[in-house]
Amino acid sequence: MADDCDDEGWRGSSGPGEGHCLGVLPGLRLFDMTCHLSGRHYGGTAYLPAYQVILGRSGGYLRQVNGVETFADATSCLVARPGDELRVAHPIGGGDTFTAVQWDDEVELELPHGELTVGDAGDLAHRALVAACHRGIDSFELADRVHHLLRTLAAQSAPDVPVTARPETWVAHRRLVARAIAVLIGRGYTVGLDDLAAEVGASAPHLSRIFHTVTGQSLTAYRNRLRVRAVLADLADGAPNLRALAAAYGFADQSHLTRVMRRHLGRLPSEMQQLVRPS
Structure with missing residues (x-):
């Protein structure tokens, strides 16, 4: 599936990184990425051009979305919208790996905007999807696996802010x-x-x-x-x-x-x- 997808759809949209496209469906693209940057200070701001889910697989880094800072690791998932402002810093070094699913306006996917915590079921679906794409799958299996992953993520949410916390x-x-x-x-x-x-x-x-x-x-x-x-x-x-x-x-x-x-x-x-x- 990777040959059907343009890697440039990722580069320049969510910040620096290298990798390749794992697959494409109508209005939806899947990328396997690695970021080698390191440093405690935030880089420039990237304005995201598409809806996307960014899922960590290894490593960890600071992620600031619309001014709100989070430490992103292999339990993290960001659901972003077009126009969101993204900045990253790598205080513990580079080499982070992550997966990004991008989709267009006409694709109807119901996911809560913002940071989610990825449970074990979601992580397993994520890693199995990446491995299957590398092995080679057709569009039917790709669609099934992508939508299974997104349904699993949609059932999860980040911890609520305690009502007593200022x-x-x-x-x-x-x-x-x-x-x-x-x-x-x-x-x-x-x-x-x-x-x-x-x-x-x-x-x-x-x-x-x-x-x-x-x-x-x-x-x-x-x-x-x-x-x-x-x-x-x-x-x-x-x-x-x-x-x-x-x-x-x-x-x-x-x-x-x-x-x-x-x-x-x-x-x-x-x-x-x-x-x-x-x-």
């Missing part, structure tokens, strides 16, 4: 959580709670409480979800050694990785290899 308090809490996530990713998911709290300038109990308030998840659950998705990204890239992956991402051993992956995805690592690998 706007400035909520912004401060989001920034604290963003710093904590950046440290988690930058340190390879192996940093302990006390060290993580010290690095972001908070006590461990305070960080744990604020993290759950902002994300709707405990730090342990969030870290495990990020670690599982990092393993999936490496499996998609062809990493063969599960024991080495378990050690690299701070699991006690391969059995621990298997238990955590099964808890989140209901599948074994060997099954996930078959699902997410392009070939």
Whole structure:
């Protein structure tokens, strides 16, 4: 499907990156992208020309949409509209990978505008779609997979702002959580709670409480979800050694990785290899 799609439809619309088009349907395009920029400061503003969903697969970066800052990682999804203002910064370095689905006005897709948190089902549908496109699928399967992914995302939403939180308090809490996530990713998911709290300038109990308030998840659950998705990204890239992956991402051993992956995805690592690998 990639030969039917123009890569220039992405470049210049959502900021710098490289990659290629995975597939095209009437009024809809799917892109596989990597961004190699790094730096703590925001780059220039991009004005998005089309409706799109941007889904992280690996890495993490700061994303500012219409002036609102979020730390985007493999649990993140942005649903954008034409004219939205997008700026990005990469405080932990580049190499982020993500998928973008763009569609035209005439395509009717009901998705809430803004940031969404991608659950395990949505992430699995996302990675399976990318792998299937790389393997080669026809337009019928592409349409089925794209719309399954978008339906799954539409059923999800970001945590609500607590009714007792003042706007400035909520912004401060989001920034604290963003710093904590950046440290988690930058340190390879192996940093302990006390060290993580010290690095972001908070006590461990305070960080744990604020993290759950902002994300709707405990730090342990969030870290495990990020670690599982990092393993999936490496499996998609062809990493063969599960024991080495378990050690690299701070699991006690391969059995621990298997238990955590099964808890989140209901599948074994060997099954996930078959699902997410392009070939």
